[in-house]
Amino acid sequence: xxxxxxxxxxxxxxxxxxxxxxxxxxxxxxxxxxxxxxxxxxxxxxxxxxxxxxxxxxxxxxxxxxxxxxxxxxxxxxxxxxxxxxxxxxxxxxxxxxxxxxxxxxxxxxxxxxxxxxxxxxxxxxxxxxxxxxxxxxxxxxxxxxxxxxxxxxxxxxxx
Numbered sequence: 001x002x003x004x005x006x007x008x009x010x011x012x013x014x015x016x017x018x019x020x021x022x023x024x025x026x027x028x029x030x031x032x033x034x035x036x037x038x039x040x041x042x043x044x045x046x047x048x049x050x051x052x053x054x055x056x057x058x059x060x061x062x063x064x065x066x067x068x069x070x071x072x073x074x075x076x077x078x079x080x081x082x083x084x085x086x087x088x089x090x091x092x093x094x095x096x097x098x099x100x101x102x103x104x105x106x107x108x109x110x111x112x113x114x115x116x117x118x119x120x121x122x123x124x125x126x127x128x129x130x131x132x133x134x135x136x137x138x139x140x141x142x143x144x145x146x147x148x149x150x151x152x153x154x155x156x157x158x159x160x
Contacts, residue, residue, distance in 0.1 A: 004144040016141040023134040024081045029089040030127035033120055035065040036093075036102060040117045043105050047113075053106055089127065096123055 004012055039061060046054065054061060083090060100116040101108060108116065 004141050007144075009148070012141060012144060016138060016145070019134055019138050019141070023131055023138065025083045025087055026089060026127050026130050026134065028081045028083045029087070029093055030124055030131065031066075032090075033093060033124040033127060035062050036097065037117065037120045037124060038065045039105065040113060040120065043113060044117070047110065058103060058105060093123065096120065 004015075007015070039058070042054070042061075046052075056064070096119055097103070100119055101112065102116060105113070105116075
């Protein structure tokens with residue numbers, strides 16, 4: 001990342017907005033990945049308990065996972081997320097799920113489920129690392145905006 005102290009205000013804001021949109025996309029794909037991991041864990045628990053197969057399609061069960069509350073979430077305010085279907089991370093997640101036959105979860109062998117879980121977990125960790133790096137950049141740009149406000153008052157933020 002460039003030294004934000006030398007950026008014009010308009011560029012500083014533009015870079016911050018672009019990073020926020022990128023982080024939104026990574027966050028969305030990360031959450032999709034976590035939902036798939038949740039279903040893999042559910043399948044492992046079901047098998048360990050020798051329980052019957054769950055009702056509903058995999059898509060319905062995935063939608064149910066997303067409808068549940070998980071933790072407190074981020075302290076950052078939510079933004080509208082519009083991630084195109086051809087986003088590289090979405091494509092990568094779809095390819096990973098296809099490679100490991102996620103759609104056939106209930107008929108996979110235990111070894112295949114373990115490999116799927118491990119691949120999804122590694123992908124989720126990669127997304128988490130990307131988000132962390134983006135947060136650091138966003139925070140640095142925000143700190144520069146705050147410094148300019150503190151040093152120059154509101155008028156400094158209204159002009160370049």
